[in-house]
Amino acid sequence: MAGVNWTDSTIEAGGTKLHLQRAGKGRPVVVLHHETGTLDRLPFYDALAAHYDVLVPHHPGYSRSERPTWMRSVRDIAVMHRGLLSELKLKNVALLGLGFGGWIAAEMASMAPDDLSHLVLVGAMGIKPPEGDILDLAITGYVDYARAGFHDQKAFDRVYGAEPSIDQLEMWDICREMSFRIAWKPYMYSQTLPHLLGAVRAPALVVWGDDDKVVPQSVAKRYVEALPNARLEIVKAAGHCVDMEQPETLAKLVTNFIGRE
Amino acid sequence: MHLMYFTEQPMSAYPEQAGRDFGATALMLSNKHFDPVEGSRLYNNYIEQYMLAEEVGVDGIMLNEHHNAPFCMQAKANIFAAVLAGMTKKVKIVMLGNPLPLAENPIRLAEELAMIDMISKGRLVSGFVRGGGQEQLATGVNPAFNRERFEEAHELIVKAWTQEGPFRFEGTHYQHRVVNPWAVPLQKPYPRVWIPGVISKETIIWAAQQRYPYIALNTSIEQTKKIWELYDSVAADVGYVGGPENRGYLIQVHVSDNEEKAIENARQFRWMQGEFTGLAHPVWSTPSGYGSPSARRTFVEFASGRASNPRGETSFEQQMADLRIIAGTPKTVVAKLKRILEETRPGILALWGNDGRVSQADSLTCIKLIGQEVFPAIREIAKSLDLKSPFEANAPVGIKYSTDLKPRKAAAAE
Numbered sequence: 001m002a003g004v005n006w007t008d009s010t011i012e013a014g015g016t017k018l019h020l021q022r023a024g025k026g027r028p029v030v031v032l033h034h035e036t037g038t039l040d041r042l043p044f045y046d047a048l049a050a051h052y053d054v055l056v057p058h059h060p061g062y063s064r065s066e067r068p069t070w071m072r073s074v075r076d077i078a079v080m081h082r083g084l085l086s087e088l089k090l091k092n093v094a095l096l097g098l099g100f101g102g103w104i105a106a107e108m109a110s111m112a113p114d115d116l117s118h119l120v121l122v123g124a125m126g127i128k129p130p131e132g133d134i135l136d137l138a139i140t141g142y143v144d145y146a147r148a149g150f151h152d153q154k155a156f157d158r159v160y161g162a163e164p165s166i167d168q169l170e171m172w173d174i175c176r177e178m179s180f181r182i183a184w185k186p187y188m189y190s191q192t193l194p195h196l197l198g199a200v201r202a203p204a205l206v207v208w209g210d211d212d213k214v215v216p217q218s219v220a221k222r223y224v225e226a227l228p229n230a231r232l233e234i235v236k237a238a239g240h241c242v243d244m245e246q247p248e249t250l251a252k253l254v255t256n257f258i259g260r261e
Numbered sequence: 262m263h264l265m266y267f268t269e270q271p272m273s274a275y276p277e278q279a280g281r282d283f284g285a286t287a288l289m290l291s292n293k294h295f296d297p298v299e300g301s302r303l304y305n306n307y308i309e310q311y312m313l314a315e316e317v318g319v320d321g322i323m324l325n326e327h328h329n330a331p332f333c334m335q336a337k338a339n340i341f342a343a344v345l346a347g348m349t350k351k352v353k354i355v356m357l358g359n360p361l362p363l364a365e366n367p368i369r370l371a372e373e374l375a376m377i378d379m380i381s382k383g384r385l386v387s388g389f390v391r392g393g394g395q396e397q398l399a400t401g402v403n404p405a406f407n408r409e410r411f412e413e414a415h416e417l418i419v420k421a422w423t424q425e426g427p428f429r430f431e432g433t434h435y436q437h438r439v440v441n442p443w444a445v446p447l448q449k450p451y452p453r454v455w456i457p458g459v460i461s462k463e464t465i466i467w468a469a470q471q472r473y474p475y476i477a478l479n480t481s482i483e484q485t486k487k488i489w490e491l492y493d494s495v496a497a498d499v500g501y502v503g504g505p506e507n508r509g510y511l512i513q514v515h516v517s518d519n520e521e522k523a524i525e526n527a528r529q530f531r532w533m534q535g536e537f538t539g540l541a542h543p544v545w546s547t548p549s550g551y552g553s554p555s556a557r558r559t560f561v562e563f564a565s566g567r568a569s570n571p572r573g574e575t576s577f578e579q580q581m582a583d584l585r586i587i588a589g590t591p592k593t594v595v596a597k598l599k600r601i602l603e604e605t606r607p608g609i610l611a612l613w614g615n616d617g618r619v620s621q622a623d624s625l626t627c628i629k630l631i632g633q634e635v636f637p638a639i640r641e642i643a644k645s646l647d648l649k650s651p652f653e654a655n656a657p658v659g660i661k662y663s664t665d666l667k668p669r670k671a672a673a674a675e
Contacts, residue, residue: 138398166565184405
């Protein structure tokens with residue numbers, strides 16, 4: 001989608017510099033990216049920016065944001081992003097979390113259940129799968145792991161290229177190190193999060209690819225049970241990274257859920 | 262000169278084909294291929310080797326630890342150290358070493374090592390390591406905090422050994438509200454600490470700052486010289502002169518009564534398909550956060566199959582030519598070792614004598630020849646080159662116990 005005018009800036013939230021990309025007008029929608037970091041521009045972000053004021057902060061320690069060495073948990077990231085929202089004077093935003101970013105979004109929702117318009121979780125980590133396990137970054141190669149996020153490998157090639165650059169591999173390593181620092185044990189979930197979601201009254205949409213090889217679909221059910229006002233959508237022929245594999249399908253689900261202005 | 266015998270304690274009875282079929286011989290190769298009947302036989306073979314090593318006069322037995330792989334059967338070095346503490350009489354028990362970051366409770370290590378020191382009547386050398394990348398994954402320990410945990414666990418253990426309890430320790434990775442172990446080392450101020458390593462500059466710098474001998478593991482002569490250059494320059498910054506008493510070297514040396522057989526057996530040093538710690542996915546051996554940030558790019562290139570191993574891959578013949586593997590009769594071996602001693606001047610030397618599927622009979626012959634012929638000749642050479650061990654030089658155990666420090670004036674003036 002050409003013509004979307006993105007601005008990049010650095011915002012200091014509680015002493016840490018965070019990179020923020022922002023475009024569009026309307027209701028603020030905060031997109032929280034995967035544990036593999038994020039590319040600067042993606043068709044999914046463009047599709048959302050046609051309808052909303054889209055904010056994509058880079059998580060501390062990921063992509064273009066600096067690493068706070070003191071950080072020890074995913075909840076720390078959630079608090080920092082809450083700080084970023086107050087720095088930007090944004091209230092009642094919609095939170096849209098992708099995979100690992102879904103975990104952060106759920107934590108942010110649990111912290112201030114009144115300060116949230118909508119919650120969208122796509123293949124979200126953060127809850128121990130009742131069945132199956134979350135794919136282990138630590139024993140999987142960089143490209144193998146990133147490819148595991150896609151049902152259709154051609155979609156991966158479109159996003160990252162058939163042979164991702166060394167710069168990309170290095171960035172994946174930096175992101176991976178940050179994930180180890182904050183989500184090593186238990187790996188990629190919180191034992192308390194599902195018990196803290198009961199206060200979230202905002203409507204929630206839980207989206208899962210039908211071929212998610214990173215986070216088992218059993219987690220989707222736990223999110224729907226734990227959130228008082230949630231429903232589930234399964235996207236056919238999609239892997240974990242629904243946003244990169246089927247950007248238009250996901251954008252449509254999101255706009256139907258949040259509504260257009 | 263302090264002269265030691267070392268073996269990785271290979272689990273040589275594992276089915277090699279299973280490793281080839283699986284495509285890896287480390288971390289994830291199923292332990293359904295581990296046969297405890299063979300394990301029992303091999304553990305007892307290794308005890309027999311160590312007992313012979315003491316009988317033929319080696320100064321020390323070097324022990325180490327690895328996990329989830331056939332290349333090393335010692336899942337806990339302190340177990341073998343305890344066995345040897347009770348069974349041997351004279352040899353130093355040289356741990357190279359206990360992987361500190363793997364410990365969730367370093368006080369337990371301090372206690373175990375104190376017990377080994379007392380049972381052995383003060384024969385413990387307590388080396389410490391970071392543990393390989395795979396070790397972190399095999400034990401569920403966060404690789405991103407490996408170095409921080411190493412340094413903090415060291416601080417806690419030395420405190421537990423030297424400071425009267427009870428006291429409290431509030432660290433970043435370790436918090437202990439009551440430290441008061443009722444087992445303290447016999448050796449004062451504490452057992453000697455030696456630090457082995459291969460590639461990380463950070464470890465060399467740290468060892469030199471602590472004034473702990475650094476043991477270069479099977480590096481080439483050129484690499485070894487560079488290591489001492491760095492060590493000595495840090496030593497000068499801190500205020501002492503690095504010398505043989507700060508330098509150790511481990512090298513693969515197989516000795517036999519005939520040259521051909523020696524070379525044939527030495528091929529077993531590459532028995533894990535040429536991979537010293539077994540064939541593994543590169544991200545297992547260098548998980549993110551484990552290595553130096555400065556080596557990040559080189560490692561991701563290697564891990565994605567676009568560059569060769571930064572740790573180096575060389576053929577058996579090349580390693581023989583580079584003197585990283587030495588094989589032959591005592592006469593041949595001594596001549597080659599002499600060159601290494603002249604060029605790199607270590608005060609501690611460990612011979613890694615046997616590996617892979619070398620038979621027990623050949624292993625024992627090797628140990629006998631090392632003790633009776635190679636080491637006596639090396640002692641003479643060391644004497645002529647003035648290569649003193651930390652014991653002979655009466656070197657301080659660590660930097661805090663040094664009385665001769667003269668830090669560089671330039672550093673002080675800044």
